[in-house]
């Protein structure tokens with residue numbers, strides 16, 4: 001048996017160890033200070049202890065100062081194992097989790113793993129402890145088997161992913177830019193599909209607009225004495241939703257869904273009483289834009305549509321940018337731009353017997369931070385997508401299977417640029 005197959009077979013048999021690690025990690029809730037927590041320090045100390053037990057010599061901390069937590073910092077851990085090749089396979093997992101939400105919505109204590117056969121339930125077991133556990137299994141397997149990997153390995157355990165990554169990956173990349181090279185492989189196992197058939201290689205741009213409508217407040221029984229800002233705002237919501245979709249009909253089959261989207265979402269509270277006609281209305285529009293659609297053009301068209309509604313309704317409407325993020329793309333059609341894709345597709349097929357396809361999503365992951373620095377990241381895992389939900393769950397078979405995919409990548413023969421035709 002080849003070393004690659006031996007490593008994969010070893011990892012596929014780690015169901016009990018995966019269950020133990022998940023239970024220990026879940027019992028250390030790493031909540032961000034925005035969510036009333038003390039950050040990741042306890043969980044990071046536990047992970048460092050495990051890495052030390054695997055005899056990994058190169059383990060470094062890249063802490064980000066944060067006065068909001070008692071210890072004063074947010075930990076990031078970078079563990080490296082040298083391989084035969086200087087190329088590094090980087091795998092990223094985040095240690096922080098979101099709060100449990102309404103405990104009554106859970107079938108059991110969210111912070112104590114409940115096991116039912118192959119399934120485990122608990123806050124964080126999928127997002128992102130499936131990745132963290134797989135990374136730890138890989139580290140332990142290298143120690144247990146004594147295999148020298150073909151690629152070098154870099155495991156990055158991150159803070160702050162759920163609240164923007166400022167103290168997490170963004171901090172690590174700013175503090176240690178020389179560690180990360182464009183020739184390396186970057187895998188973020190933090191999104192995926194239940195069969196493992198989707199490799200996320202692109203994210204739409206985000207444009208969040210605030211729409212403020214000003215009319216004139218009055219008694220609701222005499223509407224002719226005022227101007228109903230809620231009514232005009234509702235008109236604007238429909239006009240923007242429909243009008244922007246018509247103005248930007250571009251189609252890109254890489255993405256799910258394959259079009260840009262323009263959704264009215266949050267609406268601010270207005271008047272306290274039913275019999276008051278509101279004079280002010282604020283709502284937000286969440287736009288997710290294909291790479292071919294320019295945010296400036298969308299903003300300009302949104303302001304034109306708002307002006308038409310304002311004239312029709314006799315109100316003033318302002319459209320402001322609340323948040324914008326450029327699209328990020330690791331182009332699947334260019335092998336030099338996506339060196340990991342063919343090797344990942346081979347590894348996934350070997351473990352799960354499906355050939356994954358590249359996809360684009362409307363959501364955002366830390367892969368965007370890597371891509372923004374010219375590092376060609378892909379996002380893949382085999383997950384149920386129960387993240388942030390009550391009764392969040394994960395499959396022990398998939399945790400071990402994902403770890404086996406990591407192991408196969410670590411032992412893969414390098415794919416030379418331009419040779420992707422061989423894998424088509």
Ligand SMILES: [Zn+2]
Nearest residue numbers: 094127128190
């Ligand atoms: Zn996540």
